[in-house]
Amino acid sequence: MKRLPQEYYVQNDALFVARDLLGKTLVRDFGDGEILRLPIVETEAYHGMEDRANHASKGRTARTEIMFRSGGFIYAYLIYGVHWLLNIVTGPEDHPQAVLIRGLQGIIGPGRVGKAIGLDKTFYGENMETSGRLWIEEGSLTGEIITSPRVGVDYAGEIWKNKPWRFRMIH
Numbered sequence: 001m002k003r004l005p006q007e008y009y010v011q012n013d014a015l016f017v018a019r020d021l022l023g024k025t026l027v028r029d030f031g032d033g034e035i036l037r038l039p040i041v042e043t044e045a046y047h048g049m050e051d052r053a054n055h056a057s058k059g060r061t062a063r064t065e066i067m068f069r070s071g072g073f074i075y076a077y078l079i080y081g082v083h084w085l086l087n088i089v090t091g092p093e094d095h096p097q098a099v100l101i102r103g104l105q106g107i108i109g110p111g112r113v114g115k116a117i118g119l120d121k122t123f124y125g126e127n128m129e130t131s132g133r134l135w136i137e138e139g140s141l142t143g144e145i146i147t148s149p150r151v152g153v154d155y156a157g158e159i160w161k162n163k164p165w166r167f168r169m170i171h
Helices: 006-011 014-020 110-116
Strands: 025-029 035-047 074-079 083-089 097-104 134-137 144-148 166-170
Touching (some): 014 035, 083 110, 097 110
Antiparallel strands (some): 025 035, 035 097, 035 166, 083 097
């Protein structure tokens, strides 16, 4: 299958990419001959500094710096001191947006996704187009797409927590 080029992530915003990634294939090469290939079935969009649920809404920090780069880079971060979450930066430089990969076929939950692919801090800032460890390819899984509010963002306030920016594919 064809790997998605960096231009795909740069030219499209998080809302488009979050929906469009459904059915595409996340590929993880563990470097020991094991390669995991699973369709993406759930995502969430975090769109710009005005989005109060977006980590970048409070400005540039060491943690969010990668979100201010152009699209196609990995934003990996640790939550609860336990789970590494996989986000893909989208859009042009200085417009912080990202797509959280919430589920793969057979693996639902962003913490479980991170564990399954062996995500850690070394992935932070890696280029999805050139990475030898992690990338996304075109896929063939199809199904109905359902939208709903994002999960775990109550802190963002009523408007932002209720945005229907969680996308799931039911097949």
